[in-house]
Amino acid sequence: MPVQKICTVAEAVRLNEYAYALTLEVGEEMAAQTSCGQFVHIKCGEERLLRRPISICSWDKTTLRVVFEVRGEGTEWLSRRKVGDELDVLGPLGHGFDSSAKKILVVGGGIGVPPMLGVAKAAAAAGAEVHAALGFRDQGHRMLTDEFAECCRSMSVISDDGTTGRKGFVTELVEEFLQNTPCVSVDCASCSGKPVPPVVMACGPKGMLKAVAKACAAHGVECLVSLEERMGCGVGACLVCACDMADGSRKHVCKDGPVFNAKEVDWND
Ligand SMILES: Cc1cc2nc3c(=O)[nH]c(=O)nc-3n(C[C@H](O)[C@H](O)[C@H](O)COP(=O)(O)OP(=O)(O)OC[C@H]3O[C@@H](n4cnc5c(N)ncnc54)[C@H](O)[C@@H]3O)c2cc1C
Ligand code: FES
Structure with missing residues (x-):
């Protein structure tokens, strides 16, 4: 409660x-x-x-x-x-991320970065292999990266203007991670022949989440996203935060989310 x-x-x-x-x-x-x-x-x-x-x-x-x-x-x-x-x-x-997966890519964009630190810390503490892909507008907006570096196996940072060292969008980092993850569909030496499919967990602007969801779907990788809607009550009583789902239903971001499986979400604006 x-x-x-x-x-x-x-x-x-x-x-x-x-x-x-x-x-x-x-x-x-x-x-x-x-x-x-x-x-x-x-x-x-x-x-x-x-x-x-x-x-x-x-x-x-x-x-x-x-x-x-x-x-x-x-x-x-x-x-x-x-x-x-x-x-x-x-x-x-709300309902948060299920951080019980063995291999996780946390993806944060802008002010969507802070909640992903909680995911990274909780999953790493539970023994998961955690990787982070973080996107900022510029170096001036960069935050919390020292703490991600402490708990993640790898961390990549990118910014719209390149002032963090690499220029581009965080979705490029996600695409690279998915392409370089041999465990998705085939056995590999590093996981003793047992495939460990990663789960991608993301928070950030809706356009970013949509692109991350699309990349994950193309690679057959599970993707969880944290959605943001304007809120009134925050506890499922006022309908302000209702959002459309792929099956035609409407859900409350405050009570049913903010975290949803990307497949559940209606990504058409
Ligand atoms: C589940 C969830 C988690 C969030 N987590 C963070 C976070 O960790 N850090 C952070 O900086 N921001 C976060 N936000 C966005 C944050 O709630 C808004 O920036 C904030 O409510 C704006 O209030 P304001 O009075 O400054 O702005 P105003 O524009 O003056 O707000 C007017 C009204 O609109 C609502 N509102 C305005 N923008 C948003 C928005 N983007 N989302 C929801 N309601 C909005 C306000 O709550 C308020 O009721 C989150 C939003 C949601 C839904
Ligand atoms: S904010 Fe009132 S139902 Fe979600």
Whole structure:
């Protein structure tokens, strides 16, 4: 059951010119229920009725860390929170990633990168071979890559303008990974003759997710995506976050997602 709680800000860090990280003292009950890919719904001041959904980036026994960029009033208010301030937090919410696969490529684009760190950490802790493909607008937007490097077998970084060292879109990294993954359909020496099919898990802009889903489908690789929709209640009661599924049904991103199998999603705009 999600918990609604007034939580103290334990740490407030600026990750770069655009991204803010808040570590919240949420207590054991909320932290113990958390799994990767879930989100919290945060009240951003008394004057704003609707809470703001922010993904959980990482967590420990009593704290959750969220990372966000300023988009409007709510996130601007959040960016001014300091250590010791109190926040009204509801969570953890939604269905996250199943990180039990043995070989995982986590794919993050822009502000979709932080939730994938939680996936990478949880999967690596469970003994999985984790690889990361991360895309940023430029070097100034780069964040959290040291932490990915710590828990991943490999990490590739790319940016729209090349200032991170390689120019291009993160989908190129996904395509390369899929092409260079001998375990997809044939036995190989490195996995003792037992094929280990990778699972690709992604969060980022919808166009990026669509391209990642298409590449995975072409290679016959399972793909899980975290979708973003505007939200009202965050708990399945208001329909604001409804999204179209491939079978013609509509699902709630807040309650049924935000993580879906890419095959379930209607990718036509
Ligand atoms: C499941 C989920 C996880 C998210 N995780 C993160 C994260 O980890 N880091 C991060 O920076 N952002 C994340 N977002 C986006 C974040 O919720 C929006 O940037 C934020 O709500 C904008 O609020 P605002 O008041 O600053 O902007 P405004 O534009 O002033 O917001 C007006 C209203 O629209 C809603 N809204 C605006 N943009 C979005 C959006 N993109 N998604 C959902 N609602 C929106 C707001 O919640 C608010 O109710 C996530 C969104 C979802 C749905
Ligand atoms: S936000 Fe209300 S149903 Fe999803």
